[in-house]
Amino acid sequence: MDELLDQLVRLTEGTLSRMGELTVEELEEWVDAREGLVSEILLQPPESFHSEERRRTAQLELRLSAKLISRMEELRNEASQHLNKVGTARTQRSAYDVAYTPESFYFDKKK
Template sequence: MMMVQEYISQLEDATLNLVSRINEVDYEELLAFAEQREELVERIIPLKESFADQDRNRLKDLSKYDTMILDRMDYFKKEASQWLLNRGTIKDQRSAYNSNYTPDSMFFDRKN
């Protein structure tokens, strides 16, 4: 029973620490948190039969931060997607300008 409470306390500490600085954390710190959280949850799940009502309530209270954490993850996902899109556009432009053209060909440059 004491182990469950210790794991839940560790999960609370990690979650509250992250949430208190949610707009400052980078993707690497968010990844480390997700891995730590997964490890703690994997330790807690087999012990769920020994949960007291207080333990269930503590875990339920932590779930209110999920949306905030997922929003931050989504922010990094969109940022990475935009970076890849920009990189692809730059690559296409570079290959268009660096292509070998035959002397009789025409090249049209258009502005986006």
């Protein structure tokens, strides 16, 4: 149990130390690795959580993870804003696009 918590804290601290240069893919890897460790921890018997040291380690992990989750939310908001800008630009551009096929012909009939 202690080893799993320590691995989780080391994983989060390592990821947190490179937070400014993290890519979305690296954050995804962190989430996957973290999920695996948390799943293993949850398989432990409930009595193993009663240690004060384990509680402090788990609280530390939660505080560190909150920083990374905040960064992930920032990235999500940036991506959302960028998509909104692209959508707005596309809408504005389509208003000026030609509504006909440039290779088509128009024939008048004489009356």
